[in-house]
């Protein structure tokens with residue numbers, strides 16, 4: 001059974017067609033990178049899958065359920081574009097940010113239970129940020145903040161993680177370490193869907209690439225169909 005199935009998907013804003021007849025499917029354990037130039041609809045596609053936006057036409061099935069009826073939000077998580085970039089005195093600690101990943105699913109705020117604390121600790125440990133748990137989020141570097149947001153996405157042990165450009169504005173070394181972290185999470189069985197422009201993470205970690213074009217069409221490539229040159233072309237030229 002495919003874990004995500006997108007069939008003949010179309011999406012238009014009143015004045016503009018963004019996605020035109022897009023179909024692809026993912027199996028459990030896939031690592032998909034979504035590429036395309038600015039404005040081709042990469043973030044829009046994630047928002048459609050997550051039911052934040054409604055398709056103009058077509059169907060999306062996630063974990064076997066229609067996206068519009070999907071309710072198992074503990075099984076998926078989302079790291080949105082520009083999640084980081086806090087003011088240095090933003091009043092939340094690292095562990096409080098990760099805790100939001102638990103509470104948003106429960107729909108209420110309560111004092112963390114012991115089991116919640118253990119989940120938060122273990123998520124921070126997986127991203128190498130356990131020793132920062134009491135620090136203010138705004139006082140961390142962009143790459144460290146991004147790790148914390150990945151921990152927040154991990155705290156419910158989801159089956160699929162969606163990430164929208166998680167490595168933008170981060171230095172090369174931190175990008176590598178975040179991409180390796182995502183690669184490890186993927187090897188542990190989590191399906192990953194990531195919008196990115198980072199060629200090395202595509203080459204080394206993903207097994208599928210979805211390329212969105214300016215005309216609204218999309219093409220899916222499997223790993224045996226891409227190498228550094230084809231990926232470079234897909235990321236930097238729109239064809």
Ligand SMILES: Nc1ncnc2c1ncn2[C@@H]1O[C@H](COP(=O)(O)OP(=O)(O)OP(=O)(O)O)[C@@H](O)[C@H]1O
Pocket residue numbers: 013014016018036037038039040041042043044045081
């Ligand atoms: N509310 C809106 N109304 C009309 N057009 C919109 C709206 N939101 C986004 N758009 C347009 O939809 C297109 C797709 O936007 P989207 O954010 O999905 O692109 P993207 O591929 O994620 O780009 P980027 O690489 O810059 O993040 C863009 O051309 C944008 O201008």
Ligand SMILES: [Mg+2]
Pocket residue numbers: 042043044081164
């Ligand atoms: Mg975007």
